[in-house]
Amino acid sequence: MEIAGDFRRGCELVADLALVALGKKRIAIEQSTLRLVVTDKKHFGASLLEATGSAAHLEQLKIYAVARGFALKPDGLYRGRRLIASATEEEIYGALDLQFIEPELREGRDEIERAARRQLPTLVRDEDLHGILHSHTTASDGTETLEAMAEATRKRGFDYFGVADHSQSAHYAGGLTLQEIAEQHREADRLNKRYGGKFRVLKGIEADILADGSLDYPDHILKQFDFVVASVHSRFKLPKKEQTDRIIEAIANPLTTIIGHMTGRQLLRRPGYELDVDKVLRACAKYGVAVEINAHPWRLDLDWRWHQKALDYGCIFSINPDAHSIRELDHMHWGVEMARKGGVPRDRVLNAMGLTALLAHLSKCKSARNGGNRHPPAKSPRAA
Ligand SMILES: [Zn+2]
Ligand SMILES: [Zn+2]
Structure with missing residues (x-):
């Protein structure tokens, strides 16, 4: 059957x-x-x-x-x-x-x-994914410790687990204080020492995009992470232009790696916020920021109908479970389904990179950050 x-x-x-x-x-x-x-x-x-x-x-x-x-x-x-x-x-x-x-x-x-014309893409498959880049732990609003989440990810055959708990402004979700970040990083170092290079815990954060488009920690703190997911969790009702500008400001931030659940929609619950998705995608391509395909069944955001456009602009994607429990790690599959519907091939997915390639990619982003030349000058008021 x-x-x-x-x-x-x-x-x-x-x-x-x-x-x-x-x-x-x-x-x-x-x-x-x-x-x-x-x-x-x-x-x-x-x-x-x-x-x-x-x-x-x-x-x-x-x-x-x-x-x-x-x-x-x-x-x-x-x-x-x-x-x-x-x-x-x-x-x-x-x-x-x-x-x-x-x-x-x-x-x-x-x-x-x-x-x-024999031009259909070879679509990304579940087995092409090498790691997980956006998940929560008990440090913010998840139900499991970093160790338990990392171990469950490793047992599922992945090579890396990128923790990304909530940032300090997300009080409702137990956002991390500076001290909690330091503790989590010590724990990640301890686990990585134990894994001895066979598996890696990556230090990430889901940083709230604040009202003005800035991220939720000062730069010297954000620089301590391996990757940064920038997400909107507040002010859903801003007018379209302000919302768009605010998100593009976050994308233009050299410390942003991934833009999380871009439109904020929840299926059957609420539409996304007013947003010029086309313009935001062009910004992601320009600044080399990965577009999240949030695999949580309520979200599945960015919607697959936009994927081809994102591919045409040159964007890469990151298929992330946004897991708050071990069970939710398996939501990855639904993200893969969305990517496939959108026509996304493996070579345009960040976490289809093996650990070595991903680390090289992240360190390239990091060194460009310090050199300040990863991003071309933004046309935002700040850059001007
Ligand atoms: Zn989020
Ligand atoms: Zn999240």
């Missing part, structure tokens, strides 16, 4: 489940939230393709088939009365002289055109 429908396409919201099962008879059972298609081996691919959708993709695929002298029907691809392909999806796309289109990309955007 295979899961099809919206779930197989990695949609961020799934209202009903479609299943395709292999059996001797061919039947379809439909309820309000469940559709089960039973099909034989010969027609399995055609049934799976049809049950996976999306409606827009299938519609375009049918038109594409007709233009080339085929007919795509629910039980297979035909030329005249002759069944050409039906057992696997690969055979059907292949017979149409298309690259295989991954389910996540089947949204009726431009995937068929790109498949015809």
Whole structure:
């Protein structure tokens, strides 16, 4: 049995489940939230393709088939009365002289055109990720100690755990005082000594972006971290231009590594704040700041519909669980699904870098910071 429908396409919201099962008879059972298609081996691919959708993709695929002298029907691809392909999806796309289109990309955007030109990206996979870069511990609002989170991450086969607890202004979330930062760094050093280079705890922080776009600690403190996630946790109601300027100010800060949950949306709960996402993405590309794909199921922010634009501008992404418990480390998978829907390849994902490459990348950022030439001059009032 295979899961099809919206779930197989990695949609961020799934209202009903479609299943395709292999059996001797061919039947379809439909309820309000469940559709089960039973099909034989010969027609399995055609049934799976049809049950996976999306409606827009299938519609375009049918038109594409007709233009080339085929007919795509629910039980297979035909030329005249002759069944050409039906057992696997690969055979059907292949017979149409298309690259295989991954389910996540089947949204009726431009995937068929790109498949015809053999220009579909090789999408990032779960196993491509080498580490975790944004998670919380008991030092702020997480439920586990740094040691427990690091150990759970290591046991999941990752090479590094980047802690990023809340910063001092986030009182509600137990933001870290300067003393707590020093304690956490001592603990990280102790753990790293024990791991002896086989696994690494990276010292990060989720620094609040303050009202004026500055980050929540003075520079000499921020410089002590391996990486900085800059996030908005307050003043969601600012007018669009002010909100945009404030976030771009944070991105232009040479100490920012990643911009966290860019729009602040929570699915089914609240829309994101008013923001010129296009402009913010251009700033991320310009200043070399990674765009977070927050993998928490409530967030899945930045929305996958923006990913192609970000790729076109030259942005890199970081797929982060924003885990507050061990269980939430496994949310990484949903972030990968979003990246795949957005067409993101492995080489554009920060935490798809192995430990050595990531450390080299972070130290390059750090030395550029000290030299002051990582970022071109910003057009912000501060820089002027
Ligand atoms: Zn946050
Ligand atoms: Zn967080």
